[in-house]
Amino acid sequence: MPTSEIVQTVSSSGTSGRSVHYALTASDHAKWNDGIANMFFTAGIRPTDVIAHLTRLPMVGGGLPYADGLRKLGATVVWAGGMSTERTLETIKTLQATALTATVSFEVYLAEHCREVMGYPPSSLGLEKLIGGGEPGMGQPEIRSQISEAWGVTHLREAMGLSDVMAGMWAECGQGNGMHFCAQRHVAIELIDPDTQDQVPWAEGATGEVLYTTFSREATPVLRFRSGDIVVVTETSCACSRTSPKIRCIGRSDDMLIYKAMNVFPSAIRDVILDEHSDHLSPHMRIWAEEVGQVKFDHPIPLEVEANMDLEETMVQALSGRVEATVRERLGIRVALTVVAPGTIPRTDYKTALVQVRDS
């Protein structure tokens, strides 16, 4: 493909390691606009919305391509990312934004910053719709309710895509319970068993890795591209009348950990803990690895979870034992839990890694 035909490049975020670059021709670009607009429409964004677009880097999939999809949909794009947090909040206020799209981490961070630094509650901004994506988290009820309460917003929708294929392809409809596939016109999907690579039918409750094939992508097309996203099919029909499968992302094949030959996703550990102990523990957690890329753990996996604001010191010991027992029971693996004070685990303004390396 000659560069005269390429109108734009997009890169992976490169949060860890080097970024990978992809190319779009004018025709590819039109298809992305259509798919991404469909994703935002499914997530409930309408031409009457004024949407604050909070991505910092224009070059990544969630940057310029999201702005294009939103304009194609007809919403008013207010690209308030890449500014100071103060100016971002000021812009949302001044332009009376009704909606917001950002990574899940940033939505948590921005709410805290608004309250603590600016001194007013995020709910006073009057936002009505929050779209979150870019990382797991929005699929987890406890994280959702934390974000929902902080912002005073009940219209919360998860969205997902891949720079390698199309930056936005999945979004929750008003029914919740998983994300619909929104890019049927341009991309084919398959589900496979990540170990055997056998096809898995799109049936409710099935889990597997999603594979993508572009129909007519001109620059950097993909054929049976392995996404690394491990999903569970939540529904194959929906009261909203959309017919595409609905999924929830439960982890990535490349962040799977192995505890004594048992496979487990960091996000699965978080899900189990929040499922049973969210009265006392927050969604902020991290697993400590000894070195970059460590996958195998032969001793209980070292895990830190932040206590909720009102957890009493005297309860910690007994709680730790109960949590470790829950995880062992439900996932068959052992964790070594340390309960830490609220605010101990650093928040990032972009994607937050659940696994971190000690002493780095």
Next chain:
Amino acid sequence: MPTSEIVQTVSSSGTSGRSVHYALTASDHAKWNDGIANMFFTAGIRPTDVIAHLTRLPMVGGGLPYADGLRKLGATVVWAGGMSTERTLETIKTLQATALTATVSFEVYLAEHCREVMGYPPSSLGLEKLIGGGEPGMGQPEIRSQISEAWGVTHLREAMGLSDVMAGMWAECGQGNGMHFCAQRHVAIELIDPDTQDQVPWAEGATGEVLYTTFSREATPVLRFRSGDIVVVTETSCACSRTSPKIRCIGRSDDMLIYKAMNVFPSAIRDVILDEHSDHLSPHMRIWAEEVGQVKFDHPIPLEVEANMDLEETMVQALSGRVEATVRERLGIRVALTVVAPGTIPRTDYKTALVQVRDS
């Protein structure tokens, strides 16, 4: 105009004070794309170019609107702004960019950073075309040759626009000697005397302030909008066969200084100094004001100019006298010059103010 019709907001950079917001409907957006694409085409950008777009803030006129105009033109947009300087340079290298668009200050800063921090000459990146704008500077031969030499690029073009009207409207063609108006299809221009407000004909050598009127702008239209840009008409016909007037921007009415009832633009002082003394002095200068917004000076205007690398200490005294005499002779005003060492005056990655306030 209902928000359902607005697809995007654009804001002034807000480098000083609060930013002002403007709105675009789908039709306004299409017109901006056309005008801005025409501006970049006039500046020599072609569909075969891979252009590094180095604006940090997507929300400003030179951000998302420039990316749109470039894609409309068919060039390959690599939006490498908003990243660390290292990653910006790495991206230009990896994607083999042939062209670059940025503010003039950033082009100077990036060349210095490339040489000093990355340790390789900017010319090794293989860029062929540089577009600079966002502030005066590119119109000045000494600044041009400094940028040209640093980057090893002879195709240097100035471009200009206003968020209030259309983010890109003027650009130099291959003939140089001023910027053509490129938005005739959408915007009408007039030249006026900024004091009397009388119309001034577009004749070679005429100076005045540019006024803009949008033909069919749907959201935030403007009628005889005073830009504050003071320009000189350099030509009214051009060997490139374009028929629109050509201008050079010589200052802004709101940064004009008054020395004992004499009007003078900071950029005019710089022009005169570089015109006669660029063997010894660099384009980096600043005027020291006593307070924000100071316009009147009753004593010689305090001015710092950076020496060139090879200026000998013993020459400074005599040189200062000669420079002060040149300015007095050609502009009728007095400056009190201090020659400072190379690198003394801070570089910014955005627009650099020629007038600064002491002790702030």
